[in-house]
Amino acid sequence: MSDILFEKIALIGIGLIGSSLARVIRREGLTNHIAISTRSEQTLEEARQLGLGDSYSIDAKEVVLDADLVIISVPVGSSGAAAEQIAPALKAGAIVTDVGSTKASVIGQMLPFLPKNVHFIPGHPIAGTEKSGPSAGFAELFRGRWCILTPLPGTDQNAVERLGRFWEACGSRLDTMDPNHHDKVLAIVSHLPHIIAYNIVGTADDLETVTESEVIKYSASGFRDFTRLAASDPVMWRDICLHNKDAILEMLARFSEDLSSLQRAIRWGDGDKLFEMFTHTRDVRRSIIEAGQEVDLPDFGRQAANKN
Amino acid sequence: MSDILFEKIALIGIGLIGSSLARVIRREGLTNHIAISTRSEQTLEEARQLGLGDSYSIDAKEVVLDADLVIISVPVGSSGAAAEQIAPALKAGAIVTDVGSTKASVIGQMLPFLPKNVHFIPGHPIAGTEKSGPSAGFAELFRGRWCILTPLPGTDQNAVERLGRFWEACGSRLDTMDPNHHDKVLAIVSHLPHIIAYNIVGTADDLETVTESEVIKYSASGFRDFTRLAASDPVMWRDICLHNKDAILEMLARFSEDLSSLQRAIRWGDGDKLFEMFTHTRDVRRSIIEAGQEVDLPDFGRQAANKN
Numbered sequence: 001m002s003d004i005l006f007e008k009i010a011l012i013g014i015g016l017i018g019s020s021l022a023r024v025i026r027r028e029g030l031t032n033h034i035a036i037s038t039r040s041e042q043t044l045e046e047a048r049q050l051g052l053g054d055s056y057s058i059d060a061k062e063v064v065l066d067a068d069l070v071i072i073s074v075p076v077g078s079s080g081a082a083a084e085q086i087a088p089a090l091k092a093g094a095i096v097t098d099v100g101s102t103k104a105s106v107i108g109q110m111l112p113f114l115p116k117n118v119h120f121i122p123g124h125p126i127a128g129t130e131k132s133g134p135s136a137g138f139a140e141l142f143r144g145r146w147c148i149l150t151p152l153p154g155t156d157q158n159a160v161e162r163l164g165r166f167w168e169a170c171g172s173r174l175d176t177m178d179p180n181h182h183d184k185v186l187a188i189v190s191h192l193p194h195i196i197a198y199n200i201v202g203t204a205d206d207l208e209t210v211t212e213s214e215v216i217k218y219s220a221s222g223f224r225d226f227t228r229l230a231a232s233d234p235v236m237w238r239d240i241c242l243h244n245k246d247a248i249l250e251m252l253a254r255f256s257e258d259l260s261s262l263q264r265a266i267r268w269g270d271g272d273k274l275f276e277m278f279t280h281t282r283d284v285r286r287s288i289i290e291a292g293q294e295v296d297l298p299d300f301g302r303q304a305a306n307k308n
Numbered sequence: 309m310s311d312i313l314f315e316k317i318a319l320i321g322i323g324l325i326g327s328s329l330a331r332v333i334r335r336e337g338l339t340n341h342i343a344i345s346t347r348s349e350q351t352l353e354e355a356r357q358l359g360l361g362d363s364y365s366i367d368a369k370e371v372v373l374d375a376d377l378v379i380i381s382v383p384v385g386s387s388g389a390a391a392e393q394i395a396p397a398l399k400a401g402a403i404v405t406d407v408g409s410t411k412a413s414v415i416g417q418m419l420p421f422l423p424k425n426v427h428f429i430p431g432h433p434i435a436g437t438e439k440s441g442p443s444a445g446f447a448e449l450f451r452g453r454w455c456i457l458t459p460l461p462g463t464d465q466n467a468v469e470r471l472g473r474f475w476e477a478c479g480s481r482l483d484t485m486d487p488n489h490h491d492k493v494l495a496i497v498s499h500l501p502h503i504i505a506y507n508i509v510g511t512a513d514d515l516e517t518v519t520e521s522e523v524i525k526y527s528a529s530g531f532r533d534f535t536r537l538a539a540s541d542p543v544m545w546r547d548i549c550l551h552n553k554d555a556i557l558e559m560l561a562r563f564s565e566d567l568s569s570l571q572r573a574i575r576w577g578d579g580d581k582l583f584e585m586f587t588h589t590r591d592v593r594r595s596i597i598e599a600g601q602e603v604d605l606p607d608f609g610r611q612a613a614n615k616n
Contacts, residue, residue: 101529126529129606130593140611145528175525185518188511190529195570196508197533200501201589203559203566210493216595217483220453221409221434221498222537224602225505227593229530234586241574241582251511252571256564258511262503263560266549274549278542281509285438285535287524294532298437300608303448 005166006095008033010067012060012082014047015233016128017099018073019137022052024170027139035063047134061089069166072098072110077239080109092117095159099125101186101236103150103179105243111152119159122150122179124186125172132233143171144292150179187247191240192255195248197229198237313474314403316341318375320368320390322355323541324436325407326381327445330360332478335447343371355442369397377474380406380418385547388417400425403467407433409494409544411458411487413551419460427467430458430487432494433480440541451479452600458487495555499548500563503556505537506545 009031011018022034036053037060038044048056057063064070064086072082079100090096096118100106103122114120127145129136147167151160164174177185204215204223215223241248265273288294295301317339319326330342344361345368346352356364365371372378372394380390387408398404404426408414411430422428435453437444455475459468472482485493512523512531523531549556573581596602603609 126526128529131606136606138611146525148526181517185522185526186529188515188518189523189526189531192511193508193530193534195574196504196567197530198586198589199567199570200504200563201592202570202585203500203563204496205588205592206566207496207562209489210496212592212595214493215497216592216599216601217454218434218456218493218497219596219599220601221436221494222501222505223497224593224596225533225537226501227589227596227602228608229533230586230589231593232586234583234590237586238579238582242577242579245574245577248574249571252567252574254515255508255511256567258514259504259507259560259564262507262510263557266503266553266556266560269550269553271546271550274546275542277510278506278538278540278545280513281506281535281538282542284509284513284520284524285532285539287520288527288532288535291524291527293524293526293528294535295610298439298444300536300610301612302603302608303446304609304612 004032005030005162005169006068007031008035008067010035010037010063010070011053011073012037012063012070012086013073014038014043014052014134015073016132016136016141017125018071019047019050019052019134020139020141021071021073021170022047023137023139024142028169030166030169031069035067037063043134050134052134060085064089064091064094066091068094069163070094070096072096072100075236075239076100076102076106076243079106080113083110083113087113087115090115090118093119095119095121095163097121097123097163099123101190101240102244103182107150107152107179119156120152121155121160121163123163123167124148124150124182125167130228130231132236140171142167145172146175147172148175148177148182150177150182183244183247184250187244187251191244191248192251194229194232194237195241195252196255197226200226201230312340313338313470313477314376315339316343316375318343318345318371318378319361319381320345320371320378320394321381322346322351322360322442323381324440324444324449325433326379327355327358327360327442328447328449329379329381329478330355331445331447332450336477338474338477339377343375345371351442358442360442368393372397372399372402374399376402377471378402378404380404380408383544383547384408384410384414384551387414388421391418391421395421395423398423398426401427403427403429403471405429405431405471407431409498409548410552411490415458415460415487427464428460429463429468429471431471431475432456432458432490433475438536438539440544448479450475453480454483455480456483456485456490458485458490491552491555492558495552495559499552499556500559502537502540502545503549503560504563505534508534509538
C-alpha cells in the first residue's frame with residue numbers, strides 16, 4: 001500500500017487504460033474516492049458491475065467536482081470535447097492530465113478550454129493490449145512500462161512531481177519529453193507498427209489466389225503476430241491517424257523508401273544485401289529484452305502461457 | 309508412445325526444426341535409430357552434447373545409409389547441395405523429405421539429383437520460433453500446427469500416407485497442396501510478414517530524429533511485436549527471398565498498393581475510411597484464435613508467461 005496521493009481522483013473514460021488505472025489506484029490505495037464518468041450508459045454500467053469506482057455519472061462535470069486529479073482517457077479526437085465539458089466544474093489547483101497517444105494535438109484541443117487555475121500536464125503511459133473496454137483492464141498494465149509526461153513551459157514543478165509520483169505508484173517508470181518529439185517517437189514505435197499491421201491483415205484478406213481460411217490455418221508462420229495490433233480499437237486508431245498526421249506520414253515515407261530498396265534486392269537476387277539487412281535487426285530485439293520491455297522467451301512466451 | 313514408424317531416421321541439418329524433430333521422434337518412440345548430420349563441426353558437437361541422436365557424422369552420406377526416412381532441414385538455398393551429397397548413399401525405397409519454406413524451388417533443386425528408387429515427398433511444417441540452432445528446439449513445436457506435403461504427380465500413395473502418419477505422430481495436422489500454390493500461400497502468411505518486420509526494424513534503426521534508445525524504451529507500444537520475426541535466422545530468410553522471388557514480389561506489390569491507399573486516407577483525413585479499414589481486421593484474429601492457431605490471451609499471453 002502506498003500513501004493517499006489525492007483525496008479524490010476522477011476518471012473520464014473507463015476503457016482499457018481508465019479501468020486499469022481504477023484497479024491499480026484501488027490496489028495501491030492512492031485515493032479515498034474514485035469517481036468515474038464515461039459517455040455510454042452501457043459502459044458506465046459495466047464499470048459499476050465491476051466495482052471499479054466509488055461514484056459514477058454520465059455527466060463528466062459531476063465527477064470532476066472536488067477532484068484533485070482528473071485523468072482523461074478517451075480517444076484523442078474526443079479530448080477537446082472532454083476538456084470543454086469539465087472546464088466549468090474543475091476545482092482550483094486540480095491536476096488535469098490525459099493518457100492520449102498523440103500530445104501536440106491533445107494540447108491544442110484541451111488547452112483553450114481549461115481554466116488558468118488548474119495544472120494541465122499532458123501524459124502518455126506506454127502500455128496497452130489489443131483488448132478494449134472496462135473488463136479488459138488489469139492493475140499490472142503499467143508495471144515496468146514508461147509513462148511520458150509532456151509538461152508545457154511554466155507548469156508548476158510541484159504539480160509535475162506529484163503526478164510523477166502517482167504514475168510511479170501505478171508501477172510506471174517516468175520520463176518527460178517535448179510534445180512534438182513525443183509525437184515523432186510514437187509515430188515510429190507505435191503508430192507506424194499499427195498502421196502496417198492493419199494494412200498487411202487487410203492485404204491478406206483481399207487476395208484472390210489465397211483464401212481467408214488458408215491465411216488463418218497457416219498464420220502461425222508469421223502472419224498471426226500482426227493480427228494482435230490489427231485487433232486494436234478502431235476508434236482509437238482512427239483518431240491517432242487523424243491527430244498525428246504529419247509525423248505518421250513522415251515515418252510512412254521512410255518505411256516505403258526502405259521497402260523499395262529491400263524489394264529491389266529481392267528482384268535482383270542480391271543475397272549479400274539481404275543477408276546484411278536481416279542480420280543487424282537481431283540486436284534490436286536483444287536490447288529490448290535487456291531493457292525489460294519484452295519477455296525473454298521464444299514466441300513471446302506463447303508456449304509457456306499455453307501450458308497454464 | 310506411438311509405434312516404430314521407421315527403423316532408422318536420418319536428420320540432415322539439426323537447427324530449430326531438425327532438433328525439434330529429434331526430440332519428438334525420441335519422445336514418441338518413432339524409430340530405433342536417429343542419425344544426425346550437419347555441415348558444421350561445432351553444431352554437430354552441440355547436438356551430441358544434447359544427446360539428440362544415436363549416431364552423428366559430418367558426412368551426410370554416412371547417416372543416410374540404411375535410413376528409411378531422410379529429413380532435410382537446411383536453408384532452402386542448400387537443398388540442392390544436400391540432395392547431391394546424399395543421393396549415392398540412399399537406400400532403395402527410402403522416403404526423402406524436407407521442411408523448407410519454399411517448395412517449387414526446393415523441388416527444382418533436389419529432384420535432378422535423387423535416384424528414381426526413393427520416394428521424394430517435399431514437405432513444410434508450419435511451425436517455428438525466432439530462435440535457431442540445436443538448443444532452440446523442443447518436442448512440442450509441431451503440436452497443433454499444420455504440416456503441408458506437396459507430393460509430385462505419380463508419387464507412391466503408400467509412401468505419402470506413411471510420411472503423413474509420421475507428422476501426425478509428431479503432433480502436426482496434415483494437409484497436401486500443389487507446390488506453386490504452397491509458395492503463394494506462404495508468401496502472404498509468412499514471407500511478407502517477415503520482410504515487413506525486417507524492414508520496419510531497419511527503418512526505426514536509421515532515423516535521425518528518434519534515437520535507438522528511445523525506440524527500445526518505448527517499444528511496448530507496438531514496435532516490439534515486429535522484432536520477434538526480425539530476429540529470425542538471416543541465412544534462412546535470405547534464401548527464402550531468393551527462392552520464392554516471384555510470389556514475394558507479387559505480395560509486396562499488393563501490400564504497397566494497399567499502403568498507398570491507407571496513406572492517402574491519412575493525408576486527406578478520411579476518418580470514415582480509416583475506421584472501416586481498422587474495423588474489419590479484428591475478425592481475422594478472432595478466427596485465428598478459434599482455429600487453435602493462437603493463444604486466447606491478451607498480448608500473446610506475455611503477461612501470463614511472465615508470472616511463471
